[in-house]
Amino acid sequence: MTARARTAALSAAAAALGACFLLLCLNASRRTSASFDESFNILSGWEFSRSGRLPDGQPNPPLLLRLLALPLPAEGLAPPDVEACLAAPRSCGYRFVYSNSVPPDVLLGRARAVCMAQGLLLVLLCGLWAYGLGGAAAALPALALAAFMPPLLALSSAAGADIGNALLCTAALYLFWRASVSGKVLPAAAAGLFCGLAPAGKYTAVLLLPLGAFYVLYDGGVGRGRKFIWWSLAAAAALAAACLPVTPWKWLSGGLAVARELEAGHVTYLLGNVSREGSWYYFPLALLIKTPLPALVLGAAGLRVLPSRREDMLYLLLPAAAWLALGLAAKTQVGIRHLLPVYPLLCVWAGFAAGELWRSGGALRRALTAGLLLWQAAAAVAASPWQLSYFNELAGGTAGGYRYLLDSNLDWGQGLRELSAYARAKGADHIYLSYFGCGDPHAYGLKYSPVLMTSCAPLPGDGPPPPEGRQLLAVSATNRMGVYYTPRTLFSWLDGMVPERIAGGSIWVYDVTGNARALKLLSYPGLSQ
Numbered sequence: 001m002t003a004r005a006r007t008a009a010l011s012a013a014a015a016a017l018g019a020c021f022l023l024l025c026l027n028a029s030r031r032t033s034a035s036f037d038e039s040f041n042i043l044s045g046w047e048f049s050r051s052g053r054l055p056d057g058q059p060n061p062p063l064l065l066r067l068l069a070l071p072l073p074a075e076g077l078a079p080p081d082v083e084a085c086l087a088a089p090r091s092c093g094y095r096f097v098y099s100n101s102v103p104p105d106v107l108l109g110r111a112r113a114v115c116m117a118q119g120l121l122l123v124l125l126c127g128l129w130a131y132g133l134g135g136a137a138a139a140l141p142a143l144a145l146a147a148f149m150p151p152l153l154a155l156s157s158a159a160g161a162d163i164g165n166a167l168l169c170t171a172a173l174y175l176f177w178r179a180s181v182s183g184k185v186l187p188a189a190a191a192g193l194f195c196g197l198a199p200a201g202k203y204t205a206v207l208l209l210p211l212g213a214f215y216v217l218y219d220g221g222v223g224r225g226r227k228f229i230w231w232s233l234a235a236a237a238a239l240a241a242a243c244l245p246v247t248p249w250k251w252l253s254g255g256l257a258v259a260r261e262l263e264a265g266h267v268t269y270l271l272g273n274v275s276r277e278g279s280w281y282y283f284p285l286a287l288l289i290k291t292p293l294p295a296l297v298l299g300a301a302g303l304r305v306l307p308s309r310r311e312d313m314l315y316l317l318l319p320a321a322a323w324l325a326l327g328l329a330a331k332t333q334v335g336i337r338h339l340l341p342v343y344p345l346l347c348v349w350a351g352f353a354a355g356e357l358w359r360s361g362g363a364l365r366r367a368l369t370a371g372l373l374l375w376q377a378a379a380a381v382a383a384s385p386w387q388l389s390y391f392n393e394l395a396g397g398t399a400g401g402y403r404y405l406l407d408s409n410l411d412w413g414q415g416l417r418e419l420s421a422y423a424r425a426k427g428a429d430h431i432y433l434s435y436f437g438c439g440d441p442h443a444y445g446l447k448y449s450p451v452l453m454t455s456c457a458p459l460p461g462d463g464p465p466p467p468e469g470r471q472l473l474a475v476s477a478t479n480r481m482g483v484y485y486t487p488r489t490l491f492s493w494l495d496g497m498v499p500e501r502i503a504g505g506s507i508w509v510y511d512v513t514g515n516a517r518a519l520k521l522l523s524y525p526g527l528s529q
Contacts, residue, residue, distance in 0.1 A: 010136045014127055014143055020377075021123050021147040021156075025116045028157035028385035032504065033416035033439040034108055035388070036408070036456065038159040040093030040438070042111045043080065045069035050079070052245045057089035059258050061251055063242045064164040064201035071110040076101045090438065094457040098440040111159035119156025122167040123147050126347045129174050132181070133312055133348070134355040141358075142351025144373050145295050148380035150390035151336055151343055157387065158412075161202045162337045168198035169319075169341040172208050176215040177315040185227050188216055192231035196238025203255045204338070207326060209235065211319055265331035269406040269483045276331070283327035286336045289395040289404055291343075292379050294372035295350050302353030313349070320345045335408030388414055389505030398505045402477045411477040413437015413455075415504020419474050420444040422503050428472040430465035432512070432522050434491070436476035436484075451475075451522060452491075454484045464523065471513040473522065477506050493521060 044058045045065035054062060077100055085092035097104045123146040130142030146152060155162040175191035195212045198205035212235065216228045243251045265276035270285075288296070306313055320342045327339050357369045383390040383398065389410040391401035401410045416439045423431050423446065433441060433448035438456040441448050450461040451473070465471060475491060482488030499508040512518040 006136065010131075010139065013140055014124065017127075017140075017143045017147040018120055018123060021153070022116060022120060024148075024153050024380065024384050024387070025112075025119060025157045028153065028387055029109060029112045029116070031385040031417055032157065032388075032414040033437070033444055034097060034104070035158050035412040035414045036436075036438045037412075038108065038111070038438070039097040040090045040456075041065055041160050042068055042072070042107055043093040043096040045111070046072055046077065046096070047080070055085050055089045055092065059261070060161045060202055061200050061243060061254060062246060063197065064161040067114050067164065068111040068159050071113060072107060073102050073110075088457075091457040094438050094440070094455075098443055104440070104443050108159060112157060115156050115159060115163050118164045118167050119152060122152065122156075122163065122170060122344055125167070125170055125174060126344050126351070129170075129177070129348045130351040130355070132177075133309075133352045137358050138352045138355030140351075141298070141354035141369070141373055142347050145298070145350055145354075145376060146344065146347040148292075148377045149295065149343055149347060150292065150380055150383055150387040151290060151340060153380060153384075154387035154390070155337055155340055157385075160337075162340050165198060165202035165205055166340045166344055168194050168201060169205055169208060170344040172198060172212065173315055173319055173345070176212065177312065179227065180215070180219050180311065180315070183219075183223075185223060185230055188219075188227040189230040189234045191215075192234030193238045195231070196235040196240075197242050199255075200239050200242035200251070203258050204326065205341075206255065207319075207322055211322060215315070262330060262332040266334055267483060268333045269478075269481065270333070271404055272481070274483055274488065278331040278333045280328045282333040283324060283330075283336070283339055286405055286409060287324075287339065287342070289391050289401070290336045290409060291346070291392065292376045293392050293394070294376040294379075295346060298350035298353045298357075298369075298372060299346055301357060302349050305353065305356050309352075316345045316349045336405075337408055383505075386414070386505035388412055399502065402481060406478050406481060406483060411436055411506035413439050413476070413506075415476075415507040416441055416444045416446065417504070419503035419507050419509065420446045422501055422509060423472055423474075426470055426472065426511075428465075428470040430462065430469075432465065432471070432473040433461070434473075434475040434479045435459065435507075436478040448474075449522075452479060452485070454479055470511070471515075471519065473510045473512050473518065474503065475508050475510070477502075477508060480508050493518070 044054050045068035048054050048062045048066050049069045080092045080096050097107050123143060126146040127139045127143035131139035172191050172194035175187050175194060179187035179191060191212060195208045198208055212231060216231050217224060240248050265278060268275055268278055270279055270282055323339055323342050354369050357365050389398050389401060391398055395401050395404055413436060430447045432451050434451040434453060436454045447462045449464045450459055453459050480491050482490055494510065497510055500511050501509040503509055
């Protein structure tokens with residue numbers, strides 16, 4: 001095969017894998033209701049584009065939020081009530097998406113399309129980096145691992161800053177690697193550009209600055225000082241420009257405020273326990289059970305080639321270790337999404353390892369490598385569209401994930417549309433609902449009686465269901481485990497009852513038709529508060 005033919009074949013394979021990634025994202029976008037942060041993120045981006053201000057309580061700087069607003073309709077959107085937003089910003093975001101003249105599916109779909117595009121670029125970047133490390137034999141596995149990586153798929157299908165942050169961080173690290181290979185100033189300056197853009201989209205990306213300084217100075221060479229100057233200037237200029245009209249000082253004060261909130265801690269569910277202090281093993285465990293086993297196996301296999309590629313691997317392993325160390329020390333631990341920049345690095349590393357196994361091994365190693373890649377693809381397709389609630393076989397799959405982790409690892413309010421379809425199929429036009437999230441059940445055709453809701457806005461519901469007909473109780477996993485209840489045992493009376501469905505990977509559905517005890521408990525007026 002000629003070089004041109006090989007390039008054409010690689011391009012076609014990359015396009016096919018990119019198309020698979022987009023199809024899986026599109027399936028998730030069309031079938032999931034709004035997750036907890038999406039409506040507030042969309043409002044924040046729209047408000048910043050309109051007035052240059054972010055709503056109170058928004059923990060992210062403006063760059064990536066502003067991008068979410070780019071495809072929103074130019075007309076038909078009403079500004080939110082300022083006083084209401086000051087009192088309850090997330091509730092304000094909910095009303096912006098679900099009470100505007102533009103349908104919520106339009107707002108969500110367009111904002112999610114921005115994240116899908118960012119996710120696609122990230123997948124292709126993984127392939128490009130792996131190609132530079134090991135040619136086509138490394139690029140194709142890296143592309144496949146990234147295209148079928150559930151955490152990347154999940155966050156590319158939700159309107160937020162996580163996938164864009166992973167893209168910007170990976171681009172910066174890739175350019176640092178390019179600068180080390182070429183020894184030229186231009187890649188170092190380009191890396192500085194992304195080192196400035198990334199913290200303008202998510203505050204935790206500030207970790208790139210000490211990493212960048214290390215890489216530029218570690219690289220050595222005659223032009224080390226010149227590289228450092230150009231890198232520093234590019235980073236400072238990009239950060240200042242990306243935040244406009246927010247000044248660098250206001251960006252810094254916002255970052256410090258977020259750091260104080262993170263240090264104060266957040267309710268964290270881990271292995272059935274709830275705390276506000278966090279645990280050092282939260283993120284290692286999350287990586288172990290939220291990452292497909294084939295990627296973990298190939299990543300471990302890559303350790304055998306580490307001694308011969310230490311310089312190259314420094315740009316993959318060091319930042320991954322730095323993000324993990326940041327997670328170990330954090331008191332706020334609510335989802336693997338906070339470690340999302342680790343996943344592209346894992347895909348590149350594991351793809352390089354797969355390429356080495358393919359080149360150096362016989363038929364058995366090649367069959368094993370191909371089998372691992374097919375396993376990951378099959379797992380991602382099987383989990384679609386509920387990539388957010390994916391857990392690997394070590395955790396017992398999605399059905400067993402609640403025993404280990406909750407919140408944005410599994411239950412983020414995404415299952416309302418699936419719940420509505422299931423209720424209709426079972427002939428239950430009016431259900432009991434205990435929902436954790438920020439979606440509007442009515443927008444998905446659900447008529448419901450609220451039971452111990454933990455939503456971001458008041459959801460008064462439609463009163464109790466009629467006594468005749470099918471009686472269903474739907475309980476979000478977070479509520480079922482009592483994460484935000486005192487005492488946590490408010491749903492302990494469901495112990496021993498087996499849900500007949502887990503809608504959206506996160507909402508447990510019980511048939512309580514004819515169950516006198518359950519119906520008596522559900523009729524208690526205090527449950528609707």
